[in-house]
Amino acid sequence: MKDSLDVIKNLMEQYEKPFYIYNEGVIDKQIKILTEELSQFEFLYSIKTNPYAPIVDFIVSKGFGADAASANEVIIAQKAGLPCEKIIYSSPGKTRQDIEKTLDKSIIVADSYNELDLINNIAKQRGLNVKIGLRINPDYNMNMGQGISSKFGVDEETLVNRKELFKNLTNIKIVGIHVHLRSQILDYSALYKYYERVFKLAVFCKESMGWELEFINFGGGIGIAYSASNDTPLNVKLLGEKCKVLIERLKNKINARLIIETGRFLVCQAGKYITRIVDIKESRGKKYLIVTSSLNGFLRPSIAELLSSYMPKTSKLQGCEPLFTAKDAFEFTILKNGKSSFEKVSVAGDLCTSADLMAKDIMLPKADIGDILMVSNAGSYAYTLTPVLFASHTPPLQIYIKSNGEIVL
Ligand SMILES: Cc1ncc(COP(=O)(O)O)c(C=O)c1O
CATH class of the missing domain: 3.20.20.10 (Alanine racemase)
Structure with a gap:
């Protein structure tokens, strides 16, 4: 764990922009669960979940076919050798x-x-x-x-x-x-x-x-x-x-x-979204951590906040997949050395819209400007569902870490 956090910190130092990081080892583990426990079936990887080439190539190399949801996804699958x-x-x-x-x-x-x-x-x-x-x-x-x-x-x-x-x-x-x-x-x-x-x-x-x-x-x-x-x-x-x-x-x-x-079973938990806290401010008793590319870097947490603030507690909103699964679907971690006390904060981004709110009133260790924020469950329906070009910001990078530690961009 410590190793992978160091890798993330180094990558942020190197590229100085938000990025998705995908861990091949997690995908491999998920593939094994399905192919061993449901061995009577053939599997297709739903490319729309995450069409990033190293991910598709790896899953295809494990014997999966492709569930293509567009003509272009057919071409992606063909390029992967299927x-x-x-x-x-x-x-x-x-x-x-x-x-x-x-x-x-x-x-x-x-x-x-x-x-x-x-x-x-x-x-x-x-x-x-x-x-x-x-x-x-x-x-x-x-x-x-x-x-x-x-x-x-x-x-x-x-x-x-x-x-x-x-x-x-x-x-x-x-x-x-x-x-x-x-x-x-x-x-x-x-x-x-x-x-x-x-x-x-x-x-x-x-x-x-x-x-x-x-x-x-x-x-x-x-x-x-x-x-x-x-x-x-x-x-x-x-x-x-x-x-x-x-x-x-x-x-x-x-x-x-x-x-x-x-789709998501293979890749969701393999992905993390990484960004930096660039400002911290207080407004009328509430504290805000302002990060680079929030809604426009990883849309789903903001949608979860938005929908859950309007829906009745009993509603499951199942029809909203894959835009929305549940409010508590994402874990926020501040990558910091040492321990610090917790405080209630909201995580917001750099867009000129108040919908740009990744998390409202959550407890996080006390952060400083410059700290790195990591969001979990960012491997599926993440980059491709996000309006990364909104307000002409720079889209996040995607980085793939092979099981042998090799980094692929
Ligand atoms: C027809 C079809 N198959 C497969 C999937 C993949 O779903 P999941 O990522 O939940 O595995 C979807 C998702 O929308 C779908 O519509």
Whole structure:
């Protein structure tokens, strides 16, 4: 720990600007948990979580494929060395250009009936027969209640009435289904029940729709404990044990690649955001630590402050992922030698907006101007979600520390 804090201090001295630092060792540990406990599944890394090249390259080197959410992410995955069958491209609203650019580089998952037609037309023009997936909006939700209206995929109950349309798709073949309902699930039994329902849906697609399924993509959902005090980590071991039994039971009914997408579980805790306290001031009884690039360096803590100040205590705001998970999702540490007494402070930034507040009234060791501030859980949905160009400030650096200590910029 002391070593890594020294590395951070040295890097700040050297570059004198905010930066993200990613620790390969943490990513490696998370990869091992998933691949050992859920060994029946294949994994795709959700590139949108953090597309920084050394991270993508490392995860790909461990056998993961890619969950691409845009045509450009397909290209990122391809550059990382992945073949077509290991890149699954799923997002709503793909354009003709998106499809033309990615048809031969990924397995495209159609998100609507219009998109099925569009992919079919492009394949026909090129004289190709293309294998694709279809995203389905299931008739259940994560709590196993009724399905909801969604902009994602096609509603499960509409499939049977579209058999004629499916027959006319001369140049595409549906060989996979994709379902994703929610992220950040920590209850293994909820995830298990969800997987069980997706399996059931796959059996329906095979038996009633006649699709020869080569893959079932269960989407994401694997959560992490953001807060050491309020979150219980997902029991991946128990999830794996239950899935093993389920797969054993169903393997005669369906023989397909079983795919899970994952982002934050691999990279969230591997990342820290580092900035410097450049001013300290008091206003009407409150103390403010002013840091370089707060909201415009790492957006999520400010969003957490903003939303939690407006929402009722009981609200979970699950629909706000990945912008918001929970108020106490980030830990703030002042990198200082020796001990000092604690005081109540707010951490704010250098933007001309009062929304630029990373943390309000938190207890931190007494800080001085020039001290370094470290924010946890900055590996996922961090750099890419942040408006780094706002007010023409300089964007933070990204720094990757390999397991052997090598620093990659
Ligand atoms: C379809 C899909 N798959 C996977 C993910 C990755 O989620 P997480 O980072 O929670 O693993 C997301 C996140 O939004 C998603 O929408």
